[in-house]
Amino acid sequence: MxxxxxxxxxxxxxxxxxxxxxxxxVMPEDALIGTVPEQEWPNVLTLGMSLNYQRNSYTLWKMVAQCYLDEGSRWVFDPQKVAESSLDDLRDALLQHRVALQPTRHPEIWHRVSRGITGSSPKGNVLGLIESADYDIAQLQTIMQVQRKADFPYLSGPKLFHYWLYVMESYARISWKSRELxxxxxxxxxxxxxxxxxxxxxxxxxxxxxxxxxxxxxxxxxxxxxxxxxxxxxxxxxxxxxxxxxxxxxxxxx
Structure with a gap:
């Protein structure tokens, strides 16, 4: 053609x-609209996206929204709290709302990504990670796909990484440098x-x-x-x- x-x-x-x-x-991530405050979108989108692999996206994000609505489990979307939590507590919260479907693998990924975020961010959250990279996609690629790749399973893969960038732009109002990347x-x-x-x-x-x-x-x-x-x-x-x-x-x- x-x-x-x-x-x-x-x-x-x-x-x-x-x-x-x-x-x-209605797109899958729209399930969060009206549920998650604007300042929390980067954390919720990023952690939810970390399990968006071979899943029904509509179901996943509905479960994420339900988990956030539960004040007893909302802490799982705070990378700092997750990084300091036990895997058992994290597993219980994620399985309760079926955000995690695999009782071992999924909570481990969530925990590892949270530690990757806090270890890369002066603020201990996703926005801090993005700010530390100066909103530059090339810098984020170096951090998430090279330097700390092991800390971002699934998310460091080319498919999810680039879709994550797109979702962050669309829903969390992140203005990327060099968005053509x-x-x-x-x-x-x-x-x-x-x-x-x-x-x-x-x-x-x-x-x-x-x-x-x-x-x-x-x-x-x-x-x-x-x-x-x-x-x-x-x-x-x-x-x-x-x-x-x-x-x-x-x-x-x-």
């Missing part, structure tokens, strides 16, 4: 998304939409790490020099696939 044809189709998809024609008026997050729906648009061959649907990397790179190349950063097209593509690819109308038509 010629690049200008691809851009035209993306413009149509974005327009469809803005008009609500792709569904998805946020690549598309190549989950199953993105892979399917990419093939549907003809940007990659069907082989990438195998979903291996190399396939996902190839899709992310293909979007970087395709959008280079355009008005879109790769992450700008993530949600329209994701919803288009989830809606089983409704046909794209001619540009400008209602």
């Amino acid at each position: 010629r690049n200008d044809d691809l851009i035209k189709k993306l413009e149509i998809l974005i327009q469809m998304h803005e008009k609500g024609l792709l569904g998805g008026e 946020i690549t598309i997050a190549p989950d199953t729906h993105i892979l399917q939409a990419t093939v549907k648009l003809g940007l990659c061959l069907p082989e990438v649907l195998r979903g291996t790490a190399k396939d996902r990397e190839a899709v992310a790179s293909a979007w970087e190349r395709a959008l280079s020099g355009s008005r879109f950063a790769p992450i700008d097209v993530h949600t329209p593509l994701w919803l288009w696939s989830r809606a089983d690819f409704p046909p794209l109308p001619a540009k400008g038509n209602d």
Whole structure:
């Protein structure tokens, strides 16, 4: 597909998304709206995202919201308190609201990420971590994907890391430097939409790490020099696939 044809189709998809024609008026993370105070969004989003791997995202974030509403378990979203807590107490709180589904692995990840946050942040929270990196994505990549990679399981992976950046921008109002570095997050729906648009061959649907990397790179190349950063097209593509690819109308038509 010629690049200008691809851009035209993306413009149509974005327009469809803005008009609500792709569904998805409620995104998974919307479960936190009206529940979590604005200043707590960075911590809640980051810790919740740390378990957003091979999970139903809508169910996960509903459970996160319920856990936050429970004053007895709300402490699990304070990285400093979690880092100082026992794994048993953390396990009980996370399992109670089914934020954690695996009784050993999931609480250990939550605990490790909390210690990674407090160990990287003068303030002991996610906003402090971001501020220490001067809101610079490249610096955060060095911290979370190189220097302290072991402290951020799942989150340090390219798919979740870049989607986390996008969610932090969208919901926590973080203004990133060099936001063009946020690549598309190549989950199953993105892979399917990419093939549907003809940007990659069907082989990438195998979903291996190399396939996902190839899709992310293909979007970087395709959008280079355009008005879109790769992450700008993530949600329209994701919803288009989830809606089983409704046909794209001619540009400008209602």
